[in-house]
Amino acid sequence: MNDSFMLDGEEIPFTPGQTVMQAAAAAGKYIPHLCWHPDFAAHGSCKLCTVKIGGRFATSCTVRAAAGQEVENRTDELDARRRTLLQLLFVEGNHFCPSCEKSGDCALQATAYEMGMLTPHFDHFYPDRPVDASHPEVLLEFNRCILCELCVRASREVDGKNVFALAGRGTKSHLIVNSESGRLADTDFAATDRAAEVCPVGVILKKRVGFAVPIGARTYDLQPISAAGGDGTTGRAGDTSAPRKTEAG
Amino acid sequence: MSFELETAPADAGTLRRVAIDPVSRVEGHGKVTILLDEHNKVHQVRLHIVEFRGFERFIQGRPYWEVPVMVQRLCGICPVSHHLAASKALDLIVGATRVTPTADKMRRLMHYGQILQSHALHFFHLSSPDLLFGFDSEVGRRNIVGVAEKYPEIAKKGILLRKYGQEVIRLTAGKRVHGTGAVPGGVNRSLSADERKDLLKDAYQMIAWSREAVHIIKELHQQNPALYDHFGSFRSNFMGMVAPDGSLDLYHGVLRAKDADGSILFDQVDYQTYDRLITEEVKPWSYMKFPYFTAMGPEHGWYKVGPLARVQNCDSIPTPFAEHERLEFVAYAGGKPLHATLAYHWARMVEMLFAAETIKELLQDDDLSGTELMTSGERRREGVGVIEAPRGTLFHHYQVGDDDLVTMANLIVSTTHNNQAMNTAVREVARQYLDGKEITEGLLNHIEVAIRAYDPCLSCATHALGKMPLEVTLVDAEGTELDRKYKA
Ligand code: SF4
Numbered sequence: 001m002n003d004s005f006m007l008d009g010e011e012i013p014f015t016p017g018q019t020v021m022q023a024a025a026a027a028g029k030y031i032p033h034l035c036w037h038p039d040f041a042a043h044g045s046c047k048l049c050t051v052k053i054g055g056r057f058a059t060s061c062t063v064r065a066a067a068g069q070e071v072e073n074r075t076d077e078l079d080a081r082r083r084t085l086l087q088l089l090f091v092e093g094n095h096f097c098p099s100c101e102k103s104g105d106c107a108l109q110a111t112a113y114e115m116g117m118l119t120p121h122f123d124h125f126y127p128d129r130p131v132d133a134s135h136p137e138v139l140l141e142f143n144r145c146i147l148c149e150l151c152v153r154a155s156r157e158v159d160g161k162n163v164f165a166l167a168g169r170g171t172k173s174h175l176i177v178n179s180e181s182g183r184l185a186d187t188d189f190a191a192t193d194r195a196a197e198v199c200p201v202g203v204i205l206k207k208r209v210g211f212a213v214p215i216g217a218r219t220y221d222l223q224p225i226s227a228a229g230g231d232g233t234t235g236r237a238g239d240t241s242a243p244r245k246t247e248a249g
Numbered sequence: 250m251s252f253e254l255e256t257a258p259a260d261a262g263t264l265r266r267v268a269i270d271p272v273s274r275v276e277g278h279g280k281v282t283i284l285l286d287e288h289n290k291v292h293q294v295r296l297h298i299v300e301f302r303g304f305e306r307f308i309q310g311r312p313y314w315e316v317p318v319m320v321q322r323l324c325g326i327c328p329v330s331h332h333l334a335a336s337k338a339l340d341l342i343v344g345a346t347r348v349t350p351t352a353d354k355m356r357r358l359m360h361y362g363q364i365l366q367s368h369a370l371h372f373f374h375l376s377s378p379d380l381l382f383g384f385d386s387e388v389g390r391r392n393i394v395g396v397a398e399k400y401p402e403i404a405k406k407g408i409l410l411r412k413y414g415q416e417v418i419r420l421t422a423g424k425r426v427h428g429t430g431a432v433p434g435g436v437n438r439s440l441s442a443d444e445r446k447d448l449l450k451d452a453y454q455m456i457a458w459s460r461e462a463v464h465i466i467k468e469l470h471q472q473n474p475a476l477y478d479h480f481g482s483f484r485s486n487f488m489g490m491v492a493p494d495g496s497l498d499l500y501h502g503v504l505r506a507k508d509a510d511g512s513i514l515f516d517q518v519d520y521q522t523y524d525r526l527i528t529e530e531v532k533p534w535s536y537m538k539f540p541y542f543t544a545m546g547p548e549h550g551w552y553k554v555g556p557l558a559r560v561q562n563c564d565s566i567p568t569p570f571a572e573h574e575r576l577e578f579v580a581y582a583g584g585k586p587l588h589a590t591l592a593y594h595w596a597r598m599v600e601m602l603f604a605a606e607t608i609k610e611l612l613q614d615d616d617l618s619g620t621e622l623m624t625s626g627e628r629r630r631e632g633v634g635v636i637e638a639p640r641g642t643l644f645h646h647y648q649v650g651d652d653d654l655v656t657m658a659n660l661i662v663s664t665t666h667n668n669q670a671m672n673t674a675v676r677e678v679a680r681q682y683l684d685g686k687e688i689t690e691g692l693l694n695h696i697e698v699a700i701r702a703y704d705p706c707l708s709c710a711t712h713a714l715g716k717m718p719l720e721v722t723l724v725d726a727e728g729t730e731l732d733r734k735y736k737a
């Protein structure tokens with residue numbers, strides 16, 4: 001059975017059980033998102049994928065597609081709200097794009113470009129989040145964490161390890177490592193884990209890579225995230241293990 | 250020597266202070282304090298420099314591969330120099346004691362592009378207004394706009410020389426500012442044949458214009474030796490890097506120093522051992538340290554770096570036109586080192602010519618299009634990288650832990666090496682032109698001219714060229730403001 005809904009005036013087919021995000025991604029349409037990834041259950045936390053369905057706000061990564069829906073996605077109103085969400089993310093962490101090795105491969109940065117975010121607008125929190133360099137192969141740069149829990153989900157669901165978790169509440173929420181010492185070196189984490197590749201920003205980094213790929217030749221230097229991420233992937237550089245198409249559910 | 254002026258005696262009585270702030274047309278922001286007594290006699294002169302103190306702390310705790318990109322934030326004016334000095338130091342950390350020919354030449358090209366654009370900026374945009382119109386000329390005209398009106402050809406060439414240098418940087422570093430071309434162990438890109446051809450096309454013009462620039466400054470010197478040879482002149486040691494064969498090399502080599510008479514103080518020194526050679530003295534009134542040759546002590550061991558030091562420190566320059574000009578410079582000096590502050594400009598233009606010629610030679614080299622970009626070897630915990638930046642010798646020194654995080658960083662930047670020299674130059678000028686006289690704008694500008702000759706990077710602040718308002722404040726010894734003058 002083949003049903004469809006309207007996304008910004010375009011007809012999008014879906015199979016029953018698919019979310020609006022999944023159907024849009026399968027159709028090559030970009031709905032801005034950060035915490036959603038085709039390989040994992042929807043998380044619904046970043047709210048970047050918020051659309052309007054029949055005039056009401058809904059997170060497209062969690063809401064089921066239904067026949068005849070009128071979905072607004074890239075409207076000025078919604079993109080303005082997304083911009084605000086991004087600005088909040090930027091000031092909550094320490095994001096210094098000019099010296100960040102993930103620059104050009106970072107979904108946060110690329111989405112901010114896509115939404116036309118020009119300034120952080122809000123006062124910076126400047127949180128104090130020391131890096132964890134204990135693991136021989138992987139560095140954790142917590143300053144850039146946006147709490148999407150993709151690494152938490154990947155480690156638990158794919159790697160079967162539970163290396164990461166979120167702790168704290170509200171503005172105190174932060175990513176922790178599940179070991180007595182709290183250090184990555186004291187877990188069974190491996191650089192080959194799925195969790196090592198899934199981070200959309202520059203937190204979980206293979207060591208000694210840095211700027212080996214020149215700025216200018218990186219994923220989102222070559223095409224905007226709306227084009228890179230519109231085919232059912234998250235458009236995430238480094239995440240080579242991600243299958244290109246999604247399953248229903 | 251003018252050490253006695255550094256600190257006014259405690260019983261100096263009623264003193265007045267003339268503060269020139271900011272020093273217009275110097276990169277960034279500086280402040281000159283002239284402490285006067287009631288007869289307008291210079292009692293004390295201090296050049297206060299707001300420097301990037303504390304930057305080393307930012308680097309500590311960061312992964313080493315981030316450092317060459319991060320340190321570019323140190324200076325908005327010569328980020329490439331920091332980028333390369335850090336990369337050279339970190340080459341040693343990753344065990345790349347010798348980078349590939351492609352990496353070496355890409356970095357050299359980037360560096361000489363930086364020298365070209367920085368020297369062009371300094372000479373044409375910042376200094377030519379003073380030199381062409383005279384230090385006492387009308388302030389409103391003494392800027393690049395004034396030069397463009399009166400000498401449109403000179404201004405145009407200056408702008409295009411700088412643009413060309415920036416283009417070389419863009420193609421080698423990936424971006425015009427804050428590029429990422431150099432990485433520990435090598436580079437992340439090489440040039441295509443087309444990119445090289447494109448750059449090479451204009452290289453000959455750049456050489457021709459650089460030769461003209463040398464001639465402009467040389468003529469100014471010869472026309473007015475009384476001014477050019479004596480303005481802010483003082484004797485000191487020199488230090489710089491030379492190739493092992495003694496020729497000029499601004500990218501890599503060994504350290505050499507000469508005394509005020511031109512005799513070798515040390516030579517062929519491996520810069521990995523710089524900390525045994527140089528001590529950095531802290532003075533309570535300045536954030537910027539005062540380095541000196543440890544063996545000679547602070548009073549006699551301070552030195553000049555930068556173009557004037559380099560051109561007189563080397564035995565030869567490996568490109569023909571620049572070597573020709575060096576020989577003329579040496580002949581003019583008469584077999585003894587020239588210590589004239591304004592001779593910095595002449596030496597700087599000889600170097601710009603050297604850079605233009607070197608760029609041309611490098612562009613003809615197929616190694617620039619090579620594919621072997623990176624190398625590594627046995628990991629080390631410590632590395633020193635040195636480069637002759639546009640303003641002088643630049644040291645980057647790092648220690649890196651087993652977890653790949655930087656545990657120690659120490660930088661000595663060109664302007665710091667020249668700290669004592671600049672203070673001395675200002676004092677000499679203050680004695681020559683300010684002592685016992687009325688404080689006029691023209692006289693104050695002589696002090697700025699002396700500082701500017703060193704091309705100091707005073708901080709990371711940027712400003713509109715020549716448009717920075719000048720503030721002159723007169724305050725007494727207790728800090729009470731007596732008078733204040735603004736100039737737009
Ligand atoms: S580390 Fe990366 S993947 Fe994990 S929660 Fe933070 S941003 Fe998401």
Ligand code: FES
Nearest residue numbers: 033046047049061
């Ligand atoms: S992508 Fe839907 S809430 Fe984050």
